[in-house]
Structures are given as C-alpha cells and as structure tokens.
Amino acid sequence: MAVHGRKCLMNFKSKNSGIWASICSSLKEIHALSSVPANVIARRLGNGESTHFWTDIWMGNEAFSSRFPRLYAMETNKQALVSNRWNNGEWSWLWRRNIRDGAEATQLANLTSLIQSIQLIDKANSWTWNVPGNTSFSVHQFRLCLERALFPCEPLKTSWNSLVPKKVNIFVWRLLRDRLPSRLNLNLKGLDIDDISCPLCPYQVESIQHLFSSCMLFNELAQIISNWTRIDIVIANPKSTL
C-alpha cells in the first residue's frame, strides 16, 4: 500500500505482521511529515510486549524518548519494551546511574505520574482508530484524513462559463487549484527537473503564481491584450483575481 504525498512516495513497510502493524508503521512516516496527528491511530496497551517503551508513541502524541530526553539518556536499554519496564505489577527502571536531582528527577516524577494509572494485562496490544465520529477504520476515512492534512486549502466553487470553450474552463479550473504543470509543480510531483527557474526571468521559480503575475512573457501578453481590447488589465495573484 502506498500514499502519494505532495513531495514524496511513502512505502508502507513493517517488521511486524498484520495490516494494523503495517498501517501504524506507515503512520510514523506520515507523522514525520506532520501530516496526521499521532493519536489518529492509538495503541491499546495489553501486555506491552510489542511496544517499545521509549521510541514508540503509546501515550499522548510524542515518544517518551523525546518527551523525557534526560531519562532516555539514562536508560540502559534504549529498545526496551513496555513489558520490560513492568515488573510484578509496578514500573521498574534500569538506569545507567542513579537519577539526580533537578531536571532528571523532575522528568522521572512527570513520567511516573503519567503512567501510574496504567496496568498491563495478559492480552496482546491492539490498535484503535481515533477519528471523531468514526471508531472503525476504513481506507476512505483515512484518505479523507490525509487529504485534509495535505491539501488544507478551502474548496473552490466550480463555475463554468458557457461563453468560452470547454478547454478554457478546464484550464482556469486547473489554474485556480494550482494544478497546471509548471516546472515547480512537476518537481513537487517527483519528476526529475534539471532547473525549476523560469527560462525568461532570471532568479524566478516557474510557479503558477509567477507565470500568471510577474513573468515577463505574461506581462507582455497582458499589455498586448490590453491594447487590443482597450481594457486595463490589473495583474495580481491569479488565485485572487480569477
């Protein structure tokens, strides 16, 4: 399974078996892009045997390794599972040395307070889909979640002009959504473009905004059309004018 982002292709791989493990493994890559909140798919802790205590996100939206860096530095086993830190009904630690007063002690107090109510049970860890109003996972819901994150722009109302050819309507529709194949857009789609600058304008990236506002060629054409129609053409950002 793969998701095509704006700039990258994310391969869904997992060392663990099962569709949920694959989905959650892939979410790590998506979280790294800040596209989807980490708690969209949440771990439901059971025996803690397949969850890394420090590096997996199993409580809140951040791994303990980054939330409690002083403690993580003191941990003797960075790959410890949650079950490794649970002994006879209570949390147990294995530090490189005694925890010192100050930042280390504060972090330990915070960590202990955070997990004190957790009890491991004799049941495998599981996963829950955590989108408001949708408790069961579906590809459709996940795609909507990704689209909202990757394409947060306001939906534009489509209005067709019957006085101009269909291809002009389609062109404007694509222009308003920044979906014309400018060099910048092709590059963002992953095509190997040697140079994304405008061939006419030095030091300008060939984006849609440039092509339809500040590009020398566009301004010359606009001037010719203005002279021909005797209408003053005000040039600005195409998204705000068309």
Ligand SMILES: [Zn+2]
């Ligand atoms: Zn240009």
